[in-house]
Amino acid sequence: MTSPSVAVGTNWARVTGAPPQVGRVTPWASETVPDGSTTKKDETQLMCVTTNPVETIRLTNGLDLQYRESGDPRGQPVILLHGVTDSLRCWKPFTDVLPRAYRAIAVTQRGHGDSSKPKGDYGSAAFAGDLAALMDALGIQRAHIVAHSMSTWIAQRFVRDYAERVESLTLIAGFVTLAENDMVESLVFDIHAMGEAIDR
Numbered sequence: 001m002t003s004p005s006v007a008v009g010t011n012w013a014r015v016t017g018a019p020p021q022v023g024r025v026t027p028w029a030s031e032t033v034p035d036g037s038t039t040k041k042d043e044t045q046l047m048c049v050t051t052n053p054v055e056t057i058r059l060t061n062g063l064d065l066q067y068r069e070s071g072d073p074r075g076q077p078v079i080l081l082h083g084v085t086d087s088l089r090c091w092k093p094f095t096d097v098l099p100r101a102y103r104a105i106a107v108t109q110r111g112h113g114d115s116s117k118p119k120g121d122y123g124s125a126a127f128a129g130d131l132a133a134l135m136d137a138l139g140i141q142r143a144h145i146v147a148h149s150m151s152t153w154i155a156q157r158f159v160r161d162y163a164e165r166v167e168s169l170t171l172i173a174g175f176v177t178l179a180e181n182d183m184v185e186s187l188v189f190d191i192h193a194m195g196e197a198i199d200r
Helices: 010-016 088-095 124-137 150-161 182-193
Strands: 021-024 030-032 038-040 046-049 055-058 064-071 076-081 102-108 143-148 166-172
Touching (some): 064 088, 064 124, 076 124, 076 150, 088 102, 124 150, 143 150, 150 166
Parallel strands (some): 076 102, 143 166
Antiparallel strands (some): 021 046, 055 064, 064 102
């Protein structure tokens, strides 16, 4: 990984046109001090990060998915998939410190947040198809896929169906198997017990 560039205070706003926002600094970051020399900053100090707006994109299957990009638009794509009942917002602490050489894309998947909520088909193949369609819409041929919880199941299906589009796969807190898994069966029971979706 290459070290991310760090801008301090108003310099960041002047360079990017965006107001500075505060986040955790990585240990390899540096800053220029008043005498003109450069010093290493430790990880307890702060850095400025940008937060791009959440956008909505229409897929070829008719669904609208929300997503947020950060980092270098020309960098290696890293697609971030959230767990059940979550959204793209869960990845912000991660994208705030990811080296800016990467093109990070956090997605809110079907049935979650303000993305489309179709009446049916929440199987792994449908989610994997959404991911392929999203990559097509964003002009991405191959990407690093990072998935948490429920999305580890989706990501594994994506690798099976679209292996040529996966640069690498990172699975966080996933199930070993869904078959005869008491935790999964309990979750499915609880979800069905909630009844119809509630509009905000």
